[in-house]
Amino acid sequence: xTLFSRSLQGLALGLGVMAGSAAMAETTNLEWASGSTGGSxxxxxxxxxxxxxxxxxxxxxxxxxxxxxxxxxxxDGGISQMGMGIDFLAAAAAKGEEPYTKAHVGxxxxxxxxxxxxxxxxxxxxxxxxxxxILADPAVKVGTSPKATSEELTLQRALAxxxxxxxxxxxxGGAVINGTYTQLVSAFDDNQINVIFGAGSVPTxxxxxxxxxxxPAKLIAMDAPxxxxxxxxxxxxxxxxxxxxxxxLQPEGGDxxxxxxxxxxxxxxxxxxxxxxxxxxxxxxxxxxxxxxYKVLTKYDPAIAWQNQPVPLHPGAEKAYKExxxxx
Numbered sequence: 115x116t117l118f119s120r121s122l123q124g125l126a127l128g129l130g131v132m133a134g135s136a137a138m139a140e141t142t143n144l145e146w147a148s149g150s151t152g153g154s155x156x157x158x159x160x161x162x163x164x165x166x167x168x169x170x171x172x173x174x175x176x177x178x179x180x181x182x183x184x185x186x187x188x189x190d191g192g193i194s195q196m197g198m199g200i201d202f203l204a205a206a207a208a209k210g211e212e213p214y215t216k217a218h219v220g221x222x223x224x225x226x227x228x229x230x231x232x233x234x235x236x237x238x239x240x241x242x243x244x245x246x247x248i249l250a251d252p253a254v255k256v257g258t259s260p261k262a263t264s265e266e267l268t269l270q271r272a273l274a275x276x277x278x279x280x281x282x283x284x285x286x287g288g289a290v291i292n293g294t295y296t297q298l299v300s301a302f303d304d305n306q307i308n309v310i311f312g313a314g315s316v317p318t319x320x321x322x323x324x325x326x327x328x329x330p331a332k333l334i335a336m337d338a339p340x341x342x343x344x345x346x347x348x349x350x351x352x353x354x355x356x357x358x359x360x361x362x363l364q365p366e367g368g369d370x371x372x373x374x375x376x377x378x379x380x381x382x383x384x385x386x387x388x389x390x391x392x393x394x395x396x397x398x399x400x401x402x403x404x405x406x407x408y409k410v411l412t413k414y415d416p417a418i419a420w421q422n423q424p425v426p427l428h429p430g431a432e433k434a435y436k437e438x439x440x441x442x
Contacts, residue, residue, distance in 0.1 A: 239365070
């Protein structure tokens with residue numbers, strides 16, 4: 115090898131090292147807003163993030179607590195770049211409709227069919243009243259997830275439907291308590307609350323914890339008029355908690371009619387097309403691992419995930435769905 119050749123080789127190696135160092139420095143840092151700590155969304159987002167980072171070492175994702183109502187605002191404000199979303203809330207945020215006071219700019223989607231959730235209304239096993247009778251009671255002691263979550267917003271709407279409110283409950287000797295799922299389980303076991311008003315994908319963690327807790331409990335149905343109102347007014351879905359989903363919480367057997375939510379992954383339009391393309395492609399190609407994260411993720415279907423989105427599909431996600439043959 116000549117001196118000139120060695121010089122060229124050295125230059126090439128030097129440039130390679132520099133290029134490698136530059137590539138390592140170009141890590142994309144993203145914050146992904148999930149749900150309440152201990153809930154199904156937090157578990158799901160953590161698992162999906164790990165898959166993305168494993169296959170894409172230059173993408174670093176930080177998972178933070180959030181909620182269906184608040185996550186669009188976190189993206190709009192530049193706090194988070196990704197967030198789990200609820201279909202009807204994402205649409206309302208983009209349009210600036212209630213519960214939002216302004217249109218949220220830059221909301222796009224990586225697709226839906228992620229963790230559809232059913233509302234779980236958990237009461238003492240000896241409770242004989244309907245949900246309507248319970249929520250109309252000004253002395254009700256009910257617990258739900260933190261403020262700015264879809265569960266908390268839905269509880270507000272349900273109370274209002276029965277001419278009640280958090281303020282009336284407080285004045286009537288009752289309580290509306292907001293907390294993490296772990297806190298709500300403890301409050302229920304200690305008789306501080308008599309109702310848990312939450313949502314999660316069957317089987318959801320909070321229900322399983324209550325089922326194995328100190329206090330006998332059961333799930334009850336949502337009244338048909340309330341479900342009709344939430345669907346017609348705000349766009350909620352309708353479904354059931356299937357019979358046999360929980361061994362102890364369904365003593366009467368049979369399906370339990372409840373309001374439902376459809377989840378999607380929100381991503382701000384400022385995230386590059388290449389990054390969103392690679393994240394979407396990675397998740398689609400590794401969907402056989404989803405069952406190890408959370409059972410409900412096995413319902414994810416890339417053939418329909420891109421359809422009927424409440425906000426525009428991100429160009430990077432569209433590229434992935436098309437390249438893999440799921441979108442024409």
